[in-house]
Amino acid sequence: MTPPNAATGYGKLTLSHQMPPAHPFDDDKLKEECGVFGVVGVSNAANFVALGLHALQHRGQEAGGIVTHHPETGFHQARRMGLVRDNFTSAEMIERLPGPIGIGHVRYSTAGNKDQRTEIRDVQPFFGEFSMGGAAIAHNGNITNALSLRRELVERGSIFQSSSDSECIIHLMARSMGQHIPDRMEEALRKVEGAFSVVAMTRTKLIGCRDPLGVRPLVLGKVGDGWVLSSETCALDIIGAEFIREIEAGEMVVITKDGVESHFPFRPAKSRFCIFEHVYFSRPDSQLGGRSVYETREDIGRELAKEAPVEADLVCPVPDSGTPAAIGYSLQSGIPFAMGIVRNNYMGRTFIEPTEQIRNMGVLLKLNVNKALIKGKRVILVDDSVVRGTTSRKIKEMVLDAGAAEVHFRIASPPTAWPCFYGVDTPEREKLLAATMTAEEMRVHLGVDSLKFISLDGLYRAVGEKNGRDSASPAYCDACFSGEYPIPPSDMIKQGFKAKSTVK
Secondary structure: OEEOOOOEEEEEOOOOOOOOOOOOOOOOOOEEEEEEEEEOOOOHHHHHHHHHHHHHHHOOOOOOEEEEEOOOOOOEEEEEEEOOOHHHOOOHHHHOOOOEEEEEEEOOOOOOOOOOOHHHHHHHEEEEEOEEEEEEEEEEEEEEEEEHHHHHHHOOOOOOOOOOHHHHHHHHHEEEEEEEEHHHHHHHHOOEEEEEEEEOOOOOOOEEOOOOOOOOOOOOEOOEEEEEEEOOOHHHOOOOOEEEHHHEEEEOOEEOOOOEEEEEOOOOOOEEOHHHHHHOOOEEEEEEEEEEEEHHHHHHHHHHHHOOOOOOEEEEEOOOOOHHHHHHHHHHHOOOOOOOOEEEOOOOOOOOOOOHHHOOOOHHHEEEEOOHOOOOOOEEEEEOOOOHHHHHHHHHHHHOOOOOEEEEEOOOOOOOOOOOHHHHHHHOHOOOOOHHHHHHHHHHOOOEEEEEOOOOHHHHHHOOOOOEEEOOOOOOEHHHHHHOOOOHHHHHHOOOOOOOEEEE
16 A cells, blocks of 8 residues: 555555456355444554454455554555455555554445446445544445435535445535534434444544444454454454444444443334344354354254154255254254255355356356265255245255255245345345245245245244244344335335335
C-alpha cells in the first residue's frame, strides 16, 4: 500500500481484479450472506481481523476486505477478490495494515450487480471521510428499501461508487447533521429498512449495531485488553477471545479503550432472528442463543426421525451440512449411521474452469459414494434443504448407481418455497422446487422412494421453542418457509413481488 494521503490519512489502493470461477455445482444451496468482524485495543488489529475473517469464510467466498487505523499514518485498507487465505495471510499484507483498530468483511453478493458477480468496487468495508474524521463500515444483511433510498440520494447529488445496497448507509451518514460518527450512523440506520448487522470504526471507536428485529447475528467478545465484534462465536475462538454476549436486537454498542457503551436507538420490536442460521448458515462449532449449533442440528435430526420414520438399513448425511442432523436421526431411530457419501474437501472454487465436459461429470467432482456400504441397502439420505432440486437428483442417481435398494430423503428444514430478502441469495420464487410442486410431486420429480421435510413446528421445537411455532407471534424469521415477511420487502413489492403476508 502506498503512504496515506496527507489530507485524509487514507492510502491509495492496489486492487486485484481477478475473480475465481464460480463452482459449477453450488447453485442448489442457499448462499451464505456475509461475515463481519472488528477489533479494537490490540497491538496489531489486522492479524486478528484476518484470522477472524478466515473463520467466517463460510459466510462469503467471493471477496474480502480489511480497514485499519494507525494514530500516526491514518487509515489503511485492502480489498481483494477471492479467499482470505489467498489474500490476507502474508506478513507483507499485514504490515500494510497497521494499527490497534480494524474491521473486515467477507462477501457473497446478495445485492448489487449479480449478472457480473462481485466487482472490486462492491467489496467492503466502505469508507467515508466526514467533517469530524473518517469512518469505515461493513454490513451483513440486505436493505429492502435500498433502491428507493438510492434514487432519492442520487437526485439530491450523491455519487455512488458501487452497486451495493450497503453504500446507502455511508451516503445517509454524510447527509446527517450529527456531531459524532455514532450519531450519524444512528440517524442513517433509522432510515434503512431490512436486515443488518453492522460493524463500523472511526479512528478510536469500534461500533456494532443490529436491526430492530435482530435478523442477522452479531456477538461481542473480549481478547486481552481489547474488544471484538463478530458475526459468529467461532471467529472468537480462533483468536483466543472470550465470548461475552450476543448484541441484542436493535442494540448499538460503541467501544473505546474505556469500555463498551450500549443503547437502543430504534423503536422496540420483537426479535425475529433468522431460523436458517440454526439449520445451515452458522458453523456447527458456533453458539446461538446460548446453545451449540451442532447440538441444535442434532436435535433437528431427532425431531425429523420422530415426524418421518421409515424402515431402512443406513442413515447417511449429504456432507457436510447434513451430518449433525443425520447423527440425530440415527440416534433417535436406532438405524445405524454411516458415511455413505464422501466429500472431496479439495474441490475448491478455483479448481478448474467449468467446461461442458467437466459439468457433465456432475457432483462426482465433489462427492463420491462409498459403494461397499451402500450396495443392497435401504438408505436414508439426510440433507439440510432442497432448493432447486438439481443436486438432490444427482445424489440420488449416484446412490442408486452404487447399488442401493431404496433411497429415502429426509430434509432438516421445511420446504423452501419463498425467497429471502434479508441477506440470503435465493433464486426467484418460480425456481424454488417447493413453490411449484407439492411434496409428492417433488418426490416423483427427484425419483426417490420417499421424501419428508421437518415441519415448521418441529423445527421450532428443535431450536428450543417447546410449544412449536406461535403463528400469531413467531419467535424467528421463517419467511423462506412460511412466506410471512416480518419486514416488508418494499423495493421488491414495488417491482411486482406478491408476498403471502408482511408484518409491519
